[in-house]
Amino acid sequence: MSLRVDRRAVSVAVLLTASAFVLAVLLIGTGDFPIAPWDVVRTVLGNGSPADDFIVNDLRMPRVLVALLVGAALGMSGAVFQSVSRNPLGSPDLLGFGYGSAVGALVVIILFNGSAGAVAVGALVGGLLAGIAVYLLAYKKGIQGYRLVLVGIGASAVLVAVIQYLITKAQLVEASRALVWLTGSLAGRDWAQVWPLLAVCAVLFPVILGHGRALRMMEMGDDAAYALGVPVERTRLLLMLAAILLTTAASAAAGPISFIALAAPQLARRLTRSPGGNLLTAGLMGSVLLLVSDWASQRAFGADQLPVGVVTGLVGGVYLLWLLVTERKAGRI
Template identity: 85%
Template sequence: MPTKLRAGRPAGPRPLRIPGGISLRLERRALAVGLLLAVTALALAVVLIGTGDFQIAPADVVQTLLGNGTPANDFIVNDLRLPRVLVALLVGASLGMSGAVFQSVSRNPLGSPDLLGFGYGSAVGALVVIIVFKGGATEVALGALVGGLIAGLAVYLLAYKRGINGYRLVLVGIGASAMLVAVIQYLLTKAQLVEATRAMVWLTGSLAGRDWGQVWPLLAACAVLFPLVLGQGRALRMMEMGDDAAHALGVRVERTRLLLMVAGILLTTAASAAAGPISFVALAAPQLARRLTRSPGAGLLTAALMGAVLLMLSDWASQRAFGADQLPVGVVTGLVGGVYLLWLLVTERKAGRI
């Protein structure tokens, strides 16, 4: 039976208008998925805070976070475990949103920071500081940030030819990744045993030992970059229809694309600086969020929430699923992400897109 539409009421999601000229277009399914992911992330945070050699019940964790816990619980929760969980949440959200940006800009599900070389650029910057300059944790974080930005700028310039083509961006990124991996291997062969061990620990990607010193810089970066990226969400959806269509709708395509790429690179490098190169979260989170929401758009916020959920689930698995032998979270995401990448390649091949 055909659906009857009232005059002047087009089908589809209705816009929510906010004073100041801001308009948000909400879809019921996307909103429901976003709320479900947010609740799941909060529940996982409580479970993770209570997980460890000294188990704390979820109710006691909540009481402690509200300021009503025992002195022992207060020390364990607020000083030891809460920073690690916040880093996991912020790193996962940053990688999820960054992956959504690059997959949308390149219009390619493989257009992830993992495959475009930005994570490897951060790794080179960090290893130079560790192996060559013998720097501390702060210097390593700054090196990762600078290395990622340089790699991102190089990929952008090499892929630019009267604009950025998504297919060309992915190819240039894969080539840059191969070159940066070679640089990483060279640096490791020249390192002394102590520096090489430290470098390998950093390259694995881990949340162990994270404290408030990693939380505050990452939180500041997210507070600036998340609103910036979300503010460009409408333009990003238009750009997915093609540059010509976006131009016709008034979008300054190259300026918007450059702004989004810089923001995405900063999100990736900030996450790498805080926890090392966590692989495959940026690749998987946007695609999983899009399949749940069944939305054709970028789904920036749902991708960020999905990234947070994936990384916290991986952290829980690294602590609980392997008994006393805890794995770095980067190993878990690599194992899961490798299987996901194979599935994605098979799916895209069957659909005739690759």
């Protein structure tokens, strides 16, 4: 056991936590019926008026909590995959797990006209099956970073084709419902989405954080990690399974929110200037990014509210292009 901490990393984590709290309060107070930040805090503590209590606790609090949990889940899962693959492009967005969840959800929507709960289960199963398939196809005496990314990109292309086929075969109502889900949105989220996602995060966050030291050693290479006593394949499989479950749970709760898992770990690493996965700061950065995107989707476009998935897609696409140019200049791709 070591109690040594990185002061800069701790400072960044504290700053991100404070930012997430402030953004959450501001977002709860934002809407057609605005509420002052101090009134939001007072209502959360149980001292608000009946009208404020209904708006805050029943209408807006679940949406903000889903945004916090989904952002943290995507940020932490992205950090795991980027560390395991030792590649900044090793994100669930590009490895096909989000598309696997989309296929599972669309099968339930289009073929079975399932309820919201059934769609969530379909997304979980689809994402998990896609993750297992990518892992098995990329495995050859271990997992190599670029092989994992290339297999994931190929799987994504196949899954996108399946999604397009399902939409073309759907009736108008089912196709409209599928397209709304595919966009990724926090609108209409209630406590039914909060509790299952909170349970998954409560179980998997400690599992991933508890393996943070082993993950840092694995970034030095499998041989070095073996020499330091890390059971590499078992640890890699456990972490990838936990990260896949986090990604699919986030997709089941809010649809496929793109690029948070790609950008959050990289931004966290640049802020902390620390080696390793920066798991905690990546999760906090994911929450902050999704809260900012949700605020922008509600307020930055006037009366026309956009699904948050559109905003993250626009920003994330620009970030991905910048990352590709940076990696090319550095000679890594």
